Amino acid sequence: MKERKSFFKKLAGAVMPEEKEEELEMLEEGKNWIEEDSGEGELTVDVYETTNHIIVKTMVAGVRKENLDVALSRDMVVIKGKREMDEEVDDGDYFHKELYWGSFSRTILLPQEVDIEKAEATENQGLLTIKLPKIDKGRQTKLRVKSL
Numbered sequence: 576m577k578e579r580k581s582f583f584k585k586l587a588g589a590v591m592p593e594e595k596e597e598e599l600e601m602l603e604e605g606k607n608w609i610e611e612d613s614g615e616g617e618l619t620v621d622v623y624e625t626t627n628h629i630i631v632k633t634m635v636a637g638v639r640k641e642n643l644d645v646a647l648s649r650d651m652v653v654i655k656g657k658r659e660m661d662e663e664v665d666d667g668d669y670f671h672k673e674l675y676w677g678s679f680s681r682t683i684l685l686p687q688e689v690d691i692e693k694a695e696a697t698e699n700q701g702l703l704t705i706k707l708p709k710i711d712k713g714r715q716t717k718l719r720v721k722s723l
């Protein structure tokens with residue numbers, strides 16, 4: 576099964592040399608070398624941890640807040656959205672057309688459970704940052720017993 580191109584590869588039009596060789600071989604063999612695409616881009620993300628949080632960062636420049644959806648569970652984040660193209664320019668007037676427009680999504684499985692009630696998402700200059708507090712399973716507390 577062929578790996579789906581990432582949002583960045585679609586955005587930048589990047590093709591790895593080995594992908595180019597594979598496409599040429601398929602073309603020579605008469606096979607369909609054009610990748611079937613669902614029409615939905617895949618976001619590139621950075622996911623890292625600090626002592627108390629898991630941080631997810633992704634670029635969503637050009638996406639309106641109402642077109643961005645972040646769904647969260649204890650062990651997964653799903654980011655969906657849509658970047659709408661400016662309809663003022665006729666297709667025939669383009670010299671280059673490389674930017675990605677349309678729907679995109681990304682599902683991220685988290686390395687550990689997070690507290691979804693205390694999660695935060697911020698956007699600054701096109702960079703979406705999701706800050707997810709880790710659940711400390713090793714944390715203990717004393718429970719006071721009350722008499723009835």
